[in-house]
Amino acid sequence: MIISEVFLGLVPIAFFITALLLILSDLFYRRYGKLIKGRVIAIEKYISRSGSRNQTRQLMYRDLVEFSQGSDTYKFVTHGSSYMSGKLNQNVDIFILNNDPNFIRTKRVSHLLIGLAFLLASGLSFYFAVWKSFQLINFYYSILLSILLPTLFYFFLKKKSKGQFQLSDLFKTKFLSDEEIGKRDLLQSIKQLEGENSKNAKVGLLVTLVFFIFYFCIFSFSYKQLSGEEVLLLKGAIYNFENLELLLKSPNQGPVIGVLFCLFSAPLFLHSFLYSLKKL
Structure with a gap:
């Protein structure tokens, strides 16, 4: 064994x-x-701690839901997420x-x-x-x-x-008392929700710009290392979906992979940038 x-x-x-x-x-x-x-x-805002010594911290959100059963009213929170559901009052x-x-x-x-x-x-x-x-x-x-x-x-x-x-x-579901709810950081109005979204969008935009600078440096450095033949193979791979296998077998693999990574990840950066702008 x-x-x-x-x-x-x-x-x-x-x-x-x-x-x-x-x-x-x-x-x-x-x-x-x-x-x-x-x-x-x-919507509750809280810090999630993880790691062996709770060193990793992440801002999380979860919905505070209320429902009635008979003559009693119950309140509970859903599972946490890194983004707000936007379901306030729904x-x-x-x-x-x-x-x-x-x-x-x-x-x-x-x-x-x-x-x-x-x-x-x-x-x-x-x-x-x-x-x-x-x-x-x-x-x-x-x-x-x-x-x-x-x-x-x-x-x-x-x-x-x-x-x-x-x-x-x-x-079993854990329910919250009014005393417990009063101690939590809650977003209870549309105005608070919009303010939190705007603040998160500014942080997201800043992070996206930092990554974009890093991304641009990788693309610029990698592209300069490509030979003329590799540039032609790259254009064929992008426009006609040809020569990709030859490109990946190139002895100059590091710069080739760097350029391909940047090209394929460009839509993600664009989406993140536009999404952050929309939320401002």
């Missing part, structure tokens, strides 16, 4: 289990859940199971798409990291380990909660 292969084999398994949970839970809510209406009453569709507000999910196609992306990642990582490289016996050990670790974790939580913990607790 090779320990490194056993632990590496957990990667496609983790991707597969995540995909299974996302896809099956989405289909389950769509099949058995009842559709109710909620409303985005604010209605959102929510699936609810058995009229129990603890088990709800906003209606989004992204749940299914993310699940399919994890499923693809699972297949690719299994094929290239396991099937092509490992002894399959080590992957069987990975499967056993993937069963053992969650089981031990379950019994640990069960013991810590003195028998009160249930698996369903992992899927």
